[in-house]
Amino acid sequence: MIQLDGISKVYKIRSGYMKYHDLYALDSISTTFRNNVISGITGSSGSGKTTLANIISGYDTDYAGQILYNSSLVRTLGSVRYVFQDPYTSMNPVKTVEWHLATAASINNVEMSDAIKKLEIAGMDYSIYKDRYGHSLSGGELQKLALAISIIPEPEFIVLDEAFSMMDSITLFKTLNFLKQLKKTISIIYIDHDINRIAFASDYVYILNHGKIIEENYTDKIMNDPLNDFTKELIKYSPDYHRRI
Amino acid sequence: MLQVNNLHSGYYSDKKYTEILKNINMHVADHEIVGVLGANGSGKTTLMKSIMGDIYASEGDVLYNGKSIYRKENYGKYRRVAIYVKQDSFNSLKPLKTVNFQIGKLYDWKSFDKEYVRLLFKELNLDPEIFNMKAIQLSDGMRHRVVIAMALLTNPELLVLDEPTTGLDSISTYNLLIMLKTIKKKASVLFSSNDVNALFQVCDRVYILYGGEIIEDGEYSSILDGPFHPYTDTLLKYVPLYSNRNREYIEINNKKYGGCVFINNCRYWTKECESQIEYRTINNHGVRCINYPGWKNDTA
Numbered sequence: 117m118i119q120l121d122g123i124s125k126v127y128k129i130r131s132g133y134m135k136y137h138d139l140y141a142l143d144s145i146s147t148t149f150r151n152n153v154i155s156g157i158t159g160s161s162g163s164g165k166t167t168l169a170n171i172i173s174g175y176d177t178d179y180a181g182q183i184l185y186n187s188s189l190v191r192t193l194g195s196v197r198y199v200f201q202d203p204y205t206s207m208n209p210v211k212t213v214e215w216h217l218a219t220a221a222s223i224n225n226v227e228m229s230d231a232i233k234k235l236e237i238a239g240m241d242y243s244i245y246k247d248r249y250g251h252s253l254s255g256g257e258l259q260k261l262a263l264a265i266s267i268i269p270e271p272e273f274i275v276l277d278e279a280f281s282m283m284d285s286i287t288l289f290k291t292l293n294f295l296k297q298l299k300k301t302i303s304i305i306y307i308d309h310d311i312n313r314i315a316f317a318s319d320y321v322y323i324l325n326h327g328k329i330i331e332e333n334y335t336d337k338i339m340n341d342p343l344n345d346f347t348k349e350l351i352k353y354s355p356d357y358h359r360r361i
Numbered sequence: 362m363l364q365v366n367n368l369h370s371g372y373y374s375d376k377k378y379t380e381i382l383k384n385i386n387m388h389v390a391d392h393e394i395v396g397v398l399g400a401n402g403s404g405k406t407t408l409m410k411s412i413m414g415d416i417y418a419s420e421g422d423v424l425y426n427g428k429s430i431y432r433k434e435n436y437g438k439y440r441r442v443a444i445y446v447k448q449d450s451f452n453s454l455k456p457l458k459t460v461n462f463q464i465g466k467l468y469d470w471k472s473f474d475k476e477y478v479r480l481l482f483k484e485l486n487l488d489p490e491i492f493n494m495k496a497i498q499l500s501d502g503m504r505h506r507v508v509i510a511m512a513l514l515t516n517p518e519l520l521v522l523d524e525p526t527t528g529l530d531s532i533s534t535y536n537l538l539i540m541l542k543t544i545k546k547k548a549s550v551l552f553s554s555n556d557v558n559a560l561f562q563v564c565d566r567v568y569i570l571y572g573g574e575i576i577e578d579g580e581y582s583s584i585l586d587g588p589f590h591p592y593t594d595t596l597l598k599y600v601p602l603y604s605n606r607n608r609e610y611i612e613i614n615n616k617k618y619g620g621c622v623f624i625n626n627c628r629y630w631t632k633e634c635e636s637q638i639e640y641r642t643i644n645n646h647g648v649r650c651i652n653y654p655g656w657k658n659d660t661a
Contacts, residue, residue, distance in 0.1 A: 160531075161530045254401050255401070284555040285600050286400065287401075289605075293609070316601040355556065360561075361562050
């Protein structure tokens, strides 16, 4: 369980010579992420989704407020894993898939056979992809590899920050279905800009706007009976091939 | 207007020719939005590039108003009326210059009708304050729309968009699609995407690409009502939407290759699928499947 208590993050924006004004990327967020559910975070671009993910996973330590991991202030190493938006920066283009897996296994003190098993359940065939180089994999394949590497050390939480943006719809469907099985062992925080995808995968939804959580509820309640006007707008404008413009 | 006849195209790597597109036949009529739908690696970008004449076509022809675009005397004229907006719109603008500068450069610093520019930007729902913003300050959706608006300033007859919806949030996507509807009154639009939702919301006709071949084409409504190809059926079934929340994914792997492009993942494959498959058209709805309508009756 991750508890956030009054998290704020301020960026200083330069507005003139020696003049700065404050931009609240996150404005006193207090909420709880439960165990063994998929928590979906959504909002339009610029609402602070990535900033929140950075703070939860410990990449950004410059913030105000408190985070409690299982009601302690200390984050144990490897308990929260982060999958980045851009898979090209997290993989080495001139190394093979085998090298990536072996490195991840040796850093986390895991047997290589276990690491291969994680890759297989994420939907990549090890015997086919073993000798492929990073530069020859497509964006969707790299993102699948990144997901597999993130679950190798068996973390308590994984944070997926638009981690499936380059997949086509059938692959995405397959991967999100895999996440639904994964949640029995690992808790997942899934971030995406499309509310329909979030509602497809997650059990509990948080809606962010201008650095504030404006609504949080169970998925069925959010989709069938939204309270906030911004949530209604998000649902209305979400692309759906049944509704023609 | 645009007619693609029996097009084969591909890339050279290490002096070896790899053919990616096989036997493409398609057309775009006046004032029409045509979509090309395909998964990653199905050859969407290659198709767009060969329609623009950017890469080599080994066989076949692209005709614009009945004239081949691969001839020297027609090509220059063709590129002036057909505008190609690349997947990465950031590379089309100078990053540290304002939008005003970019528009001035478009007109080669000659005088132009400023009122018309303002009117067009207003018609496409772009704020006037955008003119004084630099390219790096614009958000992704805004930049896409500025590039498309600038393309429209040259009065094109055909607008070719390569995956315009990637990286946009839902409200920006909605605005972009509304804008395409407005553009339809002035020009034809050809746009490729791997997003089923955005494509079927706005297109009049859709071509479905798989493994470098067109496997189905038709009016959007007739494809939605009853797809003719098993791949289209799978594609429409497995869309990550809230309404499909409880659907299970069934993996199919036949370990068969050759013949039909979809043979490995098709649920309804038979012995005949391994032969060469002809493209058939039934009531303006084309399909490349030997078992149609047989497979449909199996599911019913």
